[in-house]
Amino acid sequence: MRLNGMRFYRVSVVAGLVLVAQLFCASASAQTLRLATTTSTDNSGLLEFLLPGFERQCGCRVDVIAVGTGKALRLGENGDVDVLLVHDPLREKAFVEAGHGRYRRYVMYNDFVLLGPAEDPAGVRKSRNAAAAFSAIAGARAVFVSRGDESGTHAKEKSMWRAASVAPGGDWYRETGQGMGATIQVADQMRGYTLADRGTFLAMRDKLGLQILLSGDPRLHNPYGVIPVLNKAISQQGATLAQSFAAWITGADAQSRIASFKKYGQVLFHPAGGKGLPPRADDDS
Amino acid sequence: MVYRASRIVHSFDGRRVLDLQDFHVPQGSRFALIGPNGSGKTTLSEILVGLLSPEAADLTFCGQPAPVPFTAAQRSRLAYVAQQPFPLPGRVLGNVVLAIGGNDSRGEKERRALDCLNELGIGRLAGQTERTLSVGQLRLVSLSRALARGADIWVLDEPFAFGDESFKRSLDVAIAKHNRAGGTIVMTSCRGTSVSKWADEALELPPGNQRGTV
């Protein structure tokens, strides 16, 4: 019994030392760049594919925080992250104009797709365009599952309701307040409609009964921008890294890597070459 | 004078268990508190060592008004052996070492602790867990802690109740030796006869149940 006590004592001492050592590692971390991005870019595996290239080049580590665009912008505003990779052009523009970002560069795009059950109770497949599809869903009071989380996808969805001149609400309109994957699953279980980015849908396609009912409308364009955050709470080092990241991801190397990133036999993101704005001024104009 | 009290009063749940007038214990005395069960012997002995705060008291300890709890300096002069001492967790030797203050090395303290145990004839218990001891053995262990601390005033609650003969002998010898060295001993007992030949002063507590409710 005394032996047991001794052994416990030794194990605790070793564990304690490991913890203390870890604590020092955490405080004396090497150069890190903190990137806030959307779940869609992270979950698709794109960043895992791209980032090692940048990490090698800058000799730093990139910490990715995957949240909705709304929260990512808020983290930027508070100076908690150094750089943003998000997809809500209107709010990105406002963010930079309010002095929270140095500039915004257009990195890449993909598109949103309208998902729904195969039986398509609202007749979305027959709609002329996306706005007509959204008003058909509201007209049929068919279940629509919304992100409801101020993400880029949610912003796009709200702009589509505006385009359809519908103020969504009522028992057919369900807000999950969760990420893309979770929201798609809820829509699948409820046999409802939802707006999703193509990449996330493709990643989950095999497990779903939902199908793409409408895509290709220019309004469903989904542009991603990079913004180095401007905040006095950010270290000089973080600010410098953020700018070199923005330059790198819009540069030729990274852009061709983005174009070569395929999943499920499809290109998920199309490079946009770092121009200041998306080719098409977004909706609401 | 070790203790001098003009009045000590205490109640539990509205029942007066103790009401004493004019009570004093001289330095170096063998003082017996005699009374039947329920007469407040344990209550009084706990008050005398500062474990219990009496309802009302005019009590001095070694010439100083007695605060509750006692100061560390006062406490260092006092040792208390309960009727049924509660076993401390762990082994006997380590728990006697507890009683020894100062900055001596652990080995030195253990040596002194063992001396105290041997003096009471229970050196063989040193390696045992206290939980496994009998009540009589626990009292001796508790007393060996009193020896280890070098306390000069011992308060013993019913030390001779339910013990075997060898244990009583050890206790007798230890008490006599302590008294010869000038120590004061306060001891409670419910049987006056066995104590009266031993004590040089005695106080009889009236039976508690005759007091009625307050």
Next chain:
Amino acid sequence: MNAFFSAETLQICFVSLKTSAAAIVAASALGIPVALWSSGHDFAGRGALVTAFNTLTALPSVFVGVLLYSLLSRSAPLGSLELLYTWPAMSLGQTILAFPLIVSLSVAALNRTDVRLRKEMIALGVGRWHMGWILVKEARFGVLAAVVAAFGRVFTEVGSALMLGGNIRHATRTMTTTIAMETSKGNFELGLGLGFLLLGVALAINIGFHRLQEAKT
């Protein structure tokens, strides 16, 4: 299932373990003395204090997360510590979650110890810290149960870990934040597998604690 049997899974386990272990060490080091103090003597407001700790055991972890975020954000008072999105930040959140639970359950355990033990030690003149240590040894079953319960709470919480750690790969990704992430991606099998792994680790730790209780008897 290749993602399950990987070095990364091991690393995630390690992050979870070190975060929760540090939190439990800190919460015990703070909580047990507080429990000793509030069970040891009567003072005005003791009942209210104990009730407060009992209530705080129901502290929602996301609330602790947002509370600490508002303190640790770079633009917040403690922002200069650069703690946000590190494992010590998660540990801090978990310490706050574990602390009231350890206090509350330890107070209950210490109150169950025999009053004669305290008397014996007071009569012996044992110092306050030493006395505390002996009381904890006496009440070790209850106190260890408190520590085990607190470990269970923090090891399995996800709300504050997500807010304060950020689920950063190779850095602050814990078992619970991974389960949440994989589940939201629709990888239910991986989520389930990690859930069972988490249970397994918790079981191993509980067996360890149990043996510790036995060993000290």
